[in-house]
Amino acid sequence: MQKLKPDYQKVLDDLLKDIKKHSNSFLGYPVSKDFNFEDLSEFLNYPMNNLGDPFVGSTYQVGSRNQETEVIAFFADLFRAPIDNFWGYVTNGGSEGNLYGLYLARELHPKAMVYYSEATHYSVHKNLHLLGLQSIVIKTQDNGEIDYDDLRLNIGMNRHLPAIIMANIGTTMTEARDDIYQIRSILKNLAIQKFYIHADAALSGVYSAFIKPRPAFDFADGADSIAISGHKFLGSPMPCGVVIVKRSNKDRIARTISYIGSMDTTITGSRNGHTPLFLWYSIKTLGIEGLKSRAMQSLMVAEYATNKLMAAGIDAWRNPHAITVNFPSPPLSICQKWQLASEDSLAHIICMPNVSTDQIDQFVLDMKEANREITMHSAQLQTY
Ligand SMILES: *Cc1c(COP(=O)(O)O)cnc(C)c1O
Numbered sequence: 001m002q003k004l005k006p007d008y009q010k011v012l013d014d015l016l017k018d019i020k021k022h023s024n025s026f027l028g029y030p031v032s033k034d035f036n037f038e039d040l041s042e043f044l045n046y047p048m049n050n051l052g053d054p055f056v057g058s059t060y061q062v063g064s065r066n067q068e069t070e071v072i073a074f075f076a077d078l079f080r081a082p083i084d085n086f087w088g089y090v091t092n093g094g095s096e097g098n099l100y101g102l103y104l105a106r107e108l109h110p111k112a113m114v115y116y117s118e119a120t121h122y123s124v125h126k127n128l129h130l131l132g133l134q135s136i137v138i139k140t141q142d143n144g145e146i147d148y149d150d151l152r153l154n155i156g157m158n159r160h161l162p163a164i165i166m167a168n169i170g171t172t173m174t175e176a177r178d179d180i181y182q183i184r185s186i187l188k189n190l191a192i193q194k195f196y197i198h199a200d201a202a203l204s205g206v207y208s209a210f211i212k213p214r215p216a217f218d219f220a221d222g223a224d225s226i227a228i229s230g231h232k233f234l235g236s237p238m239p240c241g242v243v244i245v246k247r248s249n250k251d252r253i254a255r256t257i258s259y260i261g262s263m264d265t266t267i268t269g270s271r272n273g274h275t276p277l278f279l280w281y282s283i284k285t286l287g288i289e290g291l292k293s294r295a296m297q298s299l300m301v302a303e304y305a306t307n308k309l310m311a312a313g314i315d316a317w318r319n320p321h322a323i324t325v326n327f328p329s330p331p332l333s334i335c336q337k338w339q340l341a342s343e344d345s346l347a348h349i350i351c352m353p354n355v356s357t358d359q360i361d362q363f364v365l366d367m368k369e370a371n372r373e374i375t376m377h378s379a380q381l382q383t384y
Helices: 006-024 038-045 065-078 094-108 122-131 148-157 180-189 247-253 275-311 332-338 357-383
Strands: 086-091 113-117 134-138 163-168 195-200 225-229 241-246 324-328 346-350
Touching: 038 275, 065 086, 065 241, 065 275, 086 094, 086 247, 086 275, 094 122, 094 163, 094 195, 094 225, 094 241, 094 247, 113 148, 134 148, 148 180, 163 180, 180 195, 241 247, 275 324, 275 357, 332 357
Parallel strands: 113 134, 113 163, 163 195, 195 225
Antiparallel strands: 086 241, 225 241, 324 346
């Protein structure tokens, strides 16, 4: 066993202190922190690697393939994928899942035009560049949802091209959901024969399945693939995600690689063998009921936060069934203390399952105080 010199041990101790401190006032990013994977700590002593296709064995056997395929089957079922025609893998995060969805789409329709809204995650633009796909940015409505009229207009102008549509199931800034059912009807009305719809459900995918009425976001609604992040709503010590696609589409890109004794069907070579285990542990300990109550808890806290902020005179709002609460950007000190992301003078808190009403109360107090200072300051300026 290696042992650290005391100086370096101190570096680690300080880092841990720092991380604990910053974990407590953390409302701006969609990351759950209420997990405990101590049961799995022994696995950190092994070089787990699920390289290749999770559904095809490999000569490298220090891994968690069986758990990975269970995770895939769980989410395929939750997202109503065709029972006999789904496939997927545990990714390094939502971005990789989106890249994979677009990659399959391009293999099916190499000359396609990609449509995505201006509220789409920043990684998508880069992914399109990597894949050499042409694209058109579609306007959004005020709430961050795609503007269906603008989508219809743009697809209509490019009717000669197959259409690939990136639908947002919870945008990064306002958690708006694009309606896949409406997107499908636009394609149908324009008689577009060749199309592919990928759902970027990084943030809201997991709990959208528990909302009534169920948002139109999954395979039964017309999606061809769905990507989620594992470290967001579920929670994981390392970034991870899940992508679910139709197996028949994946089969078009499959290649057997004798070196690993598996199929090279994923983006990277080596793949994390620990993250599938974390996700497996979460779904086994929580089950559908546990996930559902996590979702309801988050939605309840989001409603509580919206009401509290409004009562404090702050212009707060949220999309229907969203756990993101939006408001005008507060002073920098608040953004720093609570680690809020801010864009175009709009900021938000995200009521992840670990966020308590006590934390919201604290936050609202800070917001009130800041508002009071601003009002006093401008009153002083006026009398001056
Ligand atoms: C977080 C997020 C992503 C990226 O996911 P990562 O897991 O960070 O790679 C993509 N799209 C949306 C809407 C997101 O919220």
